[in-house]
Amino acid sequence: MLPSRVKTGNTSKGFSLKSLQVAALAALSIVATSFISPNAEASRYSSVVIDSRTGQVLSSRHADKKLYPASLTKIMTLYMTFDALSRGELKIDQKLRVSARAAGQTPTKLGLKKGSYITVKNAMLGLITKSANDAATVLAEAMAPTEAVFANMMTEKAQKLGMTRTSFRNASGLPNRRQKSTARDMAILGAALIHDFPQYYNYMSLQSFNYKGKTFKNHNNLLGKYAGADGIKTGYIRASGFNLVASAKRGDNRLIGVIFGGRTAKSRDRHMQKLLDQGFAKMETIRPFVIPLPVMRPAQIAYGSGHTRSTVQVASAHQREIVTPTKEAPKAPAVNSAKNWGIQVGAFSRATRARDQLEMARNLTDGMMDSGLYNIRRVTHDGTTIYRAQMHGFTKGQASNVCKTLQRQEVSCFIVTPETGNLLRVAQN
Incomplete structure (x- = not known):
């Protein structure tokens, strides 16, 4: 990693001008081999991170600079x-004919042959994983008379989405000097998708x-390696460097990060992880x-947490309760109600990790936790x-069944008792 500054000091009598020149050349070499960082003012670097729900910009650097999007x-x-599928203009299993133009696209590609057919689904997956240029042209020609016409349609759609500094000239991102976009516009597109x-x-x-006996790995290396990462797309041409639009969701928060101009895929990925x-x-x-609340349920304070009127805000439109963390509060008196039991699936050093664990547990229990209230x-x-x-709002039997289900999948789970807040391990049988 390139240090933020180089420390200097008095040189010894034997430290020559030649030594200083060698040191300077070494420092320049480090710069040349490092990631193109935001502080480097590199001509093709830009980045932005936004909250996908609100569009709030959390960080940015040259976010409106027009650059080459490549396969973004x-x-x-x-x-x-996706729009054509949702409107019924395409069908997911529809077979599309491969034109000579599509077959003739340069790599990367699936190697489609002129006159052959590929389903819409396989063409989509070829774009997502292999970043296949031939599949991109096949899809474009299925939605427009020519790829050039489709590119105009893409640009019009971009303008409607608020991507005001974007112009497309093809469906793949292959080099075209008039095909430009910005980090901010790509973040808008990622959130819209x-x-x-x-x-x-x-x-x-x-x-x-897997397609015709070959396995194509997704170029997005954050998948499976960065907590919460679930898309979106990488891009590279020589003029752009290594680009990436990434989405990651933790708890109820989803971020979209965009980087243009990475020197290598690895350095770009490391930088994206830091930004996220x-x-x-x-x-x-x-x-x-x-804390999600079921629709139409009256707003309520999660059991076991003490709050004042100023620390609880209820957004009626979304039926959510936002709770500001406090120090350990005195236990609330036992409530003579059936649904005052809870579960706990771990204790963590960060709130985001606790939320992630609850989300993971919810996904493993096939709706059993949908009626509960998050209580981190x-x-x-x-x-x-x-x-x-923790999640509260269960009967004792429901809490026990949830924990048994999670324990069978090797997820730690305890019942939280209403009277004392103690944790009770439940038997799996």
């Missing part, structure tokens, strides 16, 4: 494809794709805890703070 262009091709087509977005997390880490840390101060409790003891990942 395919995100718009996929947006157009997620929010407009949630029924198709899960394809973006596919880590590999900083973004999630900032989100904890903006929106610490978001910040507890400070002897100067150490931990966050208990």
Whole structure:
């Protein structure tokens, strides 16, 4: 990693001008081989991180600079494809004919042959994983008379989405000096893809794709390696460097990060992880805890947490209760109600990790936890703070069944008793 500054000091009598020149050349070599960082003012670097729900910018650097998107262009091709699917203009299993133009596209590609056929689904997956240029042209020609016409349609859609500094000239991102976009515009596109087509977005997390006996690995290396990462797309041409639009969701927070101009894929990925880490840390101060409430249920305070009127805000439109963390509060008196039991699936050093664990547990229990209320409790003891990942609002039997289900999947789970708040381990049988 390139240090932020080079320390200097008095040289010894034997330290010659030649030595200084050698040291200077070495420093320049380090710069040349390091990631193109935001501080380097590199001509093709830009980045932005946004909250995907609100569009709030959490960090940015040259976010409006027009640069070459490379294969990030395919995100718009996929947006157009998802839109056509949702309107019935394409069918997921529809077979598309491969034209001579599509077959003749340069790598990377699936190797489609002129006159052959590929389904819409396989063409989409080829874009997502292999970043296949031939598949991009096949999809473009299925939605427009020519790829050039489709590119105009892409640009018009971009303008409608608010991507005011973007112009497309093809469906793949292959080099074209008039095909430009910005980090901010690509963040807008990434958020639009997620929010407009949630029924198709899960394809973006596919880590590999098998087609005609070959396995194509997704170029997005954050998948499976960075907590919460679930899409979206990489890009590279020589003129752009290594680009990436990435989405990551932790608890109720989802961030979209964009980088243009990485020197290598690895350095770009490391930089993206750092930007997302900083973004999630900032989100904890903006929106610490978001506890989903069932629709039409009256707003209520999660059991076991003490709050004043100023620390609980209820957004009626979304039926959510936002709870500011406090130190360990006195236990509330036992409530003579059936649904005053809870579960705990761990205690963590960060609130985001507690939220992630609850989300993971919810996904493993097939709806058993949908009626519960998140209660991430910040507890400070002897100067150490931990966050208990709890969910309340169950009967004792429901809490027991949830824990048994999670334990069978090797997830730690305890019942939280209403009277004392003690943790009870339940038997799996």
